[in-house]
Amino acid sequence: MANNMTDTITPDNINNAAAPNANTAGQSWFNRPIPGIKQQLTAPLTAVETEPSTKCSNCHSMITNTALIFNCYVCPHCDHHLPMSARERLNWLLDQVEGELGQQFTAKDPLSFVDSKPYPQRMIEAQDKTGESEALIVMYGKLRNLDVVTCAFDFRFMGGSMGSVVGDRFVEAAEKALNDKSPLVCFAASGGARMQEGLLSLMQMARTAAAIERLRIAGVPYIVVLTNPVYGGVTASLAMLGDIHLAEPKAMIGFAGKRVIEQTVRETLEEPFQRAEFLLEHGVVDEVVHRHQLIDTIYRLLAKLCRVPNVDA
Numbered sequence: 008m009a010n011n012m013t014d015t016i017t018p019d020n021i022n023n024a025a026a027p028n029a030n031t032a033g034q035s036w037f038n039r040p041i042p043g044i045k046q047q048l049t050a051p052l053t054a055v056e057t058e059p060s061t062k063c064s065n066c067h068s069m070i071t072n073t074a075l076i077f078n079c080y081v082c083p084h085c086d087h088h089l090p091m092s093a094r095e096r097l098n099w100l101l102d103q104v105e106g107e108l109g110q111q112f113t114a115k116d117p118l119s120f121v122d123s124k125p126y127p128q129r130m131i132e133a134q135d136k137t138g139e140s141e142a143l144i145v146m147y148g149k150l151r152n153l154d155v156v157t158c159a160f161d162f163r164f165m166g167g168s169m170g171s172v173v174g175d176r177f178v179e180a181a182e183k184a185l186n187d188k189s190p191l192v193c194f195a196a197s198g199g200a201r202m203q204e205g206l207l208s209l210m211q212m213a214r215t216a217a218a219i220e221r222l223r224i225a226g227v228p229y230i231v232v233l234t235n236p237v238y239g240g241v242t243a244s245l246a247m248l249g250d251i252h253l254a255e256p257k258a259m260i261g262f263a264g265k266r267v268i269e270q271t272v273r274e275t276l277e278e279p280f281q282r283a284e285f286l287l288e289h290g291v292v293d294e295v296v297h298r299h300q301l302i303d304t305i306y307r308l309l310a311k312l313c314r315v316p317n318v319d320a
Contacts, residue, residue, distance in 0.1 A: 058071040058072065058073060059071070059072045060072060061075055061089070063082040063084065063085060063087055063089065064087065064089070065082060065085050065087035066082060066084050066085035066087065068082065068084045068085070070082060070083065070084075075089065079091075079099065079298045079299060080095075080298070081297075081298050081299065086256075087257075088234075088235065088255050088256055088257070088258075088298055090162060090163075090196070090234070090235065091234075092137070092161055092163065093139065093142075093143070093144040093159035093160060093161035093194070094139070094144055094159075094161075096159045096194050097144060097146045097157050097158075097159050097194075098146075099302075100150065100157055100192070100302060100305070101146060101148040101149060101150055101155065101157065102148070102149050102150060102151060103148045103149040104146050104147075104148040105147055105148040105149070106146070106147055106148070107144070107145060107146050107147075108145040108146070108147065108156075108176065108179050108180055108183060109141075109143070109145045109172075109175060109176030109179050109180070110140065112141070112172045112175040112176060113140065113172065114130055114141065114170055114171065114172045114204075115171075116203075117204065117207060118203070118204065118205050120202075120203040120204070120205070122203075126203040126204075129165060129203070130165075133163075133164045133165045134164075136163060136164075137161055137163045137164045139161055139164055140172075141164065141170075141172045141173060141176065142160055142161055142162075142164040142165060142167045142168060142169070142170070142173055142197070143158055143159070143160055143161075143169075143172075143173040143176045143177060144158065144159050144161065144176075145157070145158040145176050145177070145179065145180040146158075147180075147183060147187075147189070150302075150305070150306055150309070151306050151310075151318050151319070152315065152316070152318050153189075153190070153306065153309055153310065153313065153315060154187060154189040155189055155190055155191075155192060155309065156180050156181075156183050156184040156187070156189050156190070156191045156192070157180075157191075157192045157193070157194075158176065158177060158180045158191075158192075158193050158194070159193070159194035159196075160173075160194065160195055160196040160197050160241070161196075162196040162197065162198075162236075165201065166197065166198035166199075167196050167197035167198060167241070168197060168198055168199060168200065168201035168202075168208075169197060169199070169200050169201060169208060169211050169212075169240055169241050170200075170201035170203070170204045170207070170208050170211070171204055171207050171208065171210075171211060173201075173211060174210070174211030174214045174215055177193075177211075177214075177215050177218065177245060178214055178215065178218045180193075181215075181218035181219065181221065181222055181229075182218070184222060184227055184229075185221055185222055185225055185227055188225070188227060189227070190227060190228040190229070190230065190309045190312065190313060191222060191227065191228070191229045191230070192229075192230045192231075192232065192305060192309075193229070193230070193231050193232070193245065193246070193249070194232045194234055195231055195232065195233050195234065195237045195241055195242075195245070195246040196234040196235065196236065196237060197236075197237055197238065197239065197241035197242075197246075198236070198238055198239055199238050199239015199240045199241055199242070200212070200239055200240035200241075208240070209240060211240070211244070212240050212243060212244035212245075213244075215244050215245040215248075216244050216245070216248060219245060219248045219249075220248075223250075228250050228251075228308075228309060228312040228313060229248070229249050229250050230249055230250060230251050230252075230253065230305060230308060230309065231245070231246055231247070231248075231249035231251070231252050231253070232253045232254070232255070232301065232305070233246060233252060233253065233254040233255070233258055233260050233283065233292065234254075234255050234258055235255065235257065235258040235259050236258065236259040236260070237258070237259070237260045237261075238259075238260075238261055238262065238263070238264060239262065239263075242260065242261065242262050243262055246260075247291075250312065251293050251294075251308055252291070252292050252293050253292070253293065253294050253295075253296050253301070253304065253305070254283035254286065254287070254292045254294070254295050254296070255283065255295070255296065255297075255298060255301070256283060256284070256295055256297060257279075257282050257283060257284070258282070258283040259281050259282065260281060260282075260283060260286055260291070260292070261281040265280065265281065283295045303319065306319065307319070
């Protein structure tokens, strides 16, 4: 036992342990490593681990929300266009927001519709999730030197489905554009008509089409920006009646979805069917525009259609 103690603790060992080496000379005593105990070093946390982040649905890379906002919700790694909320889109487009329309309209439950949940419960859940009262937001304001009326669908709100309130808000936006002789810009992102409202939802296709026809007769420009995705009754009405149709890269656009078509006609539809680039090639879309160039493109087109000086020229 004495030999073991002598081998373990000696004056030399004590002096060596107490003497600072080159790695610990600049450290105070409570920061120096303890002799005989291996120090476990932890790497400093990266920005992605400390800030709220979002995973890109295309390349699966993690991007901080700050970086996403700064880059207009475009993945800096693969250039994939991630979804934007309706309010973010309109605040991003307009240099100055002067007002909002249609907040007085609220959805009812005329059919007492129940699927797995009652319709009013679905509405409350969608409102809590998005912070919005409906799937369409309407704002008016300034884009450079132009007075513009804008509206945008929020796909997070029940798939951006078009019910009676969405129709009411779009018609009010069109009437505002008509009265002020201001162009109307619509960002479409929808799964189609809202089945919980039945024929009242389908009726909005005719109402919105009639409002757009009044704009056409009065010579008021109407531009549609097709984002990912646009389907169903919205595609069959207001989304395809613009004077000019722009689309974001790789946006899915169609009436019936791929799976519905495959189950109906028994044909497998391969990429890039229903992508924005496919529709551009077949003449459905006028131009596919990267989000970073979208505001400048919209302004340039509106300035030409409204015959006002292009302040960017």
